[in-house]
Amino acid sequence: MTKEEVEEEPLSPMARLFQSPGIENCIITMIGFKAKINPDIILDDLKHNVSKHPRFCSKLSDDGERWMKTKVNVEDHVFVPDIDLQEINKDGDGFVDDYVSRLTLSPLDKSKPLWDIHILNVKTSDAEAVGVMRCHHSLADGMSLMSLLVACTRKTSNLESFPTIPAIKRREQMMSHRFGNKGWYSRSINAVYYAVRLIWNTIVDLLLLWATSLFFKDTETPISEGIGSGNNARRFYHRTVSLDDIKLIKNAMKMTINDVLLGVTQDALSRYLNQRYGDKNGEGVTTTSNLNNLPGKIRIRAGVAVNLRQDIGIQPLEDMLAKDSKCRWGNYDSLVFVPFSISLETDPLVPLLKAKSIMDRKKHSLVAPMHYSIIEFIINTFGTKVFNRTCSNTTTILSNIVGPVEEVSLHGNCITYIALTGYGHSQALMIHFISYANKMIITIAVDPAVIPDPHNICDEMEKSLKAMKDTLSGKSD
Template sequence: MATYQSELAKFGEEGLEPMHPSSQCLNAQLSLCIIGIAESEIPIDVDKIMVPLKSDLLLVSPGFSSVVVRKNGQQWWKRVEVQFEDHVVIPTFPPGLSPESYTKHYDEYFSKISLDKLPETRPLWELHIIKYPTQTAAGTLVFKMHHALGDGFSIMGAIFSMLKRADNPSLPLTFPSATSAPKEIVKENIVKTSLGLVSRCFNTVFDIAHSMMHTAWYGDSPNPIRSGTPSVEYSPMHTTRVILSLDDIRKVQSKIHVSVNDVVVGMIFYGIHLYSKKVGKSLTESQKTALVVLNTRMLNGYRNLDEMLEKNLWGNKFSFIHIPMPTHSDGEKVDLKTFILEARKIIQRNRNSMAVLLNGLLLALMDKFQGSEAVSKYVYTTMNKCSVCVSNLIGPKEKLAIADHPISNIYFTVAGVPMSLIFPVISYMGKLTIGISGEKKLIDTQLLASCMNEAFKKIVEETAM
């Protein structure tokens, strides 16, 4: 195994590239890793699959062939010679087990590598190749990449660029356009926006003030989905997911005149409501807040590697907004439609605010005057004082493949988040996958997923009537 200690010991001022401040803040008190999972339809041929991975991954960004150097309170990239095999891990499980048993081994392994810290003595990424069949895949590729290398847009864009279209590898991937509400809702929003400048200013001031006070003072109390455990980012997490048909979501969207985002957010909130009832714990006793993390790039879909690097699109560009989660007492009669309409109301109100842009500006100013360490502490505290985190990415419409291995599903999660529950959402091939990563000792993620599936199945059936 090659190490990079000698490189760290002998470098001088030359060859150092400054790390972007937003990347530095994600490799300090707050240290996050993006984990992308690609499920193969056939058993993985390691030698075959390594060829395109070797040829493409290191071309993505200089960070993939650089180590982190800390000097004078700053972080820098130092280019090194990468031994690709040193970053590839192929675990060994007991032979001859059933897919159900291998799924349990995989879940435990995934939970472990989510907690493991990437060593700074080598570039901050790993590839785990799971050759054993689980209940959902014949083999699994797990890409673990530090958030300092780039945000979800960049990392997943890199993964999509390594994977090719299964039907014709020479053709580019295509991505869904940003989904929106029905035309009558959009027109209504345009009218309200043009006439509601005062309202927008008021909402913006209120949202920024609420965000800062929530982070600085009160925050959410411990509840069924937030343990309040110190350093919760080091607690074992269990990850599962809910897979929905985008066609079914659009049917619900059309029937009750909302957007796709309204349906997804409403289902997350209603799933939490049902889950709390099933575990016999009330959500009405304290405030619960969802932190929605947004990418601030004004782009419509991903770009290939050449475009991403040429147009300087790589990096970390994000902001966030606090959303109060609706709650109802156990005696109230509510269903998924109720929560979808409430989600629509909350989302429309936040569209009439510039808090997302100003939160991003606040982080930039904080970095300029206080440094990336202060930004890292602020973002850490912001996350830690919320109950739920939601993030969203758009994936390709076509089936992907790598080295003739068709990919049945692709999704992601984020490790190191100082929260008990996160929902990473991504579309792929006409499906929407809602990841659920929950603190093992607190949350039964399988039960939560079951609640969401049952609720969605019911509203789809009602929509068809």
């Protein structure tokens, strides 16, 4: 051990999981800017601030079991590729897509802290430059990284002010919310019913989780067939839609934003699969046929990420890093597996109602925190080699992260979009949502050998969202 390296602390169980053999899960955050990025400013800022964050100035010990604090040479973590702008400007989006895709084949160097930043001063369709931050999933989950990003930014409207951090608390328990104004007898009966349902739903979900880890697989479909492994190259595609439209649907249908996003995704994947099944030529060219080409009884499930912290949403970074914090830094989320209803609906609101129904039931279950506890127990008791196959037996992963509620700037450079996603999972499809100001950014991560046209999935999402909004607007007229 050198003077620059100090043994710090053991890896958490979830960090050990993400460091286990064969698992190289990484998070990629792509940030679009309104102006070119000055690399010298980024380097100077990192030199002054990276040491304040323990995970970004720590590397793995030789046995992979502990974090070792080390001196960080930021020049080894920041990359500014030489770019022929005259050639690249013809297709800036393609250059960025290809560059980020190549990163998925280049593992992070475990002899130093597990993160890097790539500065691409390339004009794309929605930005003048793109910054790409990559870090190993063992460092943190998406919510932790979003809180870190917000701590580094300032309001665009006032460059001296930190962004607004809304206080988002977990909803009150259903029991007090629904039964608080009823009489003692009614409250008692309803409390018993509530508890019985909670226990029953949890038992059923745990049995399904166990079955999924052993043998219960999703139907092989065009978005999963032929999948190789999480080590295949991934490609990323993002699309920006109106957050106000989503909120309009949420309020009209008396549901949550997560319910709306799940309903939109369910409907979009149904239509996309219908196109793929309708491709009679077998040439990978999707059709726009209105015929129902879907086979019966398709089982598709999504692993939906659930934040287990007491306070959800963006948190002040100093609070997350504080000892024994209730909104702690790191990986403190779980997955609940949600079945999709794959069908073509004539009423655009039906997918929303189906999504709300299944999510209401999942919220009335303790499977998310119990799944997390089970993972910790297995890792602490048996190690990571016996870990389950729940992800490989399901079709996709979804997550929704609350981003800045207003436009923000990084060193005076206004951010146009934030697209967060990941790679290293076994699924051929991952879908991430991030809200930013009045936008919702949808990011699709795909195995291009399985899904060669991710933009079509985004197209279907936009169509579904518009159809839902138009239907509700017509009802209110």
